[in-house]
Amino acid sequence: MSMSPWGMLVPALVAIVLQMFFFKDSPIYYQIYKEKPRWIFLGFIMPTFFYGILTLLAAFDPESGQINQGLGALLYTLWILSVFFIRGQSDEGSFERAGLRLGNVKMAQRFIGGILLFLLLQAGFNLLFKLGPFVGRADRIYGLPISSSLYIPAIIVFFVLVTVIGVPLSGIAGVFGEEYGWRGFL
Numbered sequence: 001m002s003m004s005p006w007g008m009l010v011p012a013l014v015a016i017v018l019q020m021f022f023f024k025d026s027p028i029y030y031q032i033y034k035e036k037p038r039w040i041f042l043g044f045i046m047p048t049f050f051y052g053i054l055t056l057l058a059a060f061d062p063e064s065g066q067i068n069q070g071l072g073a074l075l076y077t078l079w080i081l082s083v084f085f086i087r088g089q090s091d092e093g094s095f096e097r098a099g100l101r102l103g104n105v106k107m108a109q110r111f112i113g114g115i116l117l118f119l120l121l122q123a124g125f126n127l128l129f130k131l132g133p134f135v136g137r138a139d140r141i142y143g144l145p146i147s148s149s150l151y152i153p154a155i156i157v158f159f160v161l162v163t164v165i166g167v168p169l170s171g172i173a174g175v176f177g178e179e180y181g182w183r184g185f186l
Contacts, residue, residue, distance in 0.1 A: 011181020
């Protein structure tokens with residue numbers, strides 16, 4: 001179906017629902033924790049529910065898989081952008097009280113820079129040593145028709161938007177689901 005596994009999101013969904021609505025001694029119990037980061041948890045519940053529906057639709061109608069995949073990625077890209085917004089509106093203490101620690105930002109920036117450097121070196125060596133065939137220009141990019149005069153600018157824009165920004169942002173939700181659910185909660 002080409003969709004990310006819904007099962008990666010379920011551990012955090014279960015942990016969040018239990019902590020917010022059932023475990024009264026939880027630091028994020030809805031009657032006790034009223035700070036802004038609570039919207040991160042509430043915001044995770046709704047897209048996970050809708051992503052489950054999209055996954056079921058894709059299972060029963062394989063033709064809609066690509067549309068459902070795009071909608072699911074959009075849901076979680078919007079969720080992670082809201083996380084960034086809430087983080088900017090909150091103080092460090094409210095995140096720590098919610099059990100959400102950011103970690104070492106400088107190390108993460110170096111890691112991201114290293115990945116980008118690796119991709120650039122890889123592409124450069126492929127071109128320099130002719131390690132793979134050049135596919136050439138196509139008349140479509142991600143299914144959209146592109147004229148030959150706009151091909152290179154379109155490739156750059158689509159590459160940046162989809163590959164560098166969109167895929168990592170939409171993929172963070174699955175990683176959050178696994179890590180928060182299994183490591184953080186259990």
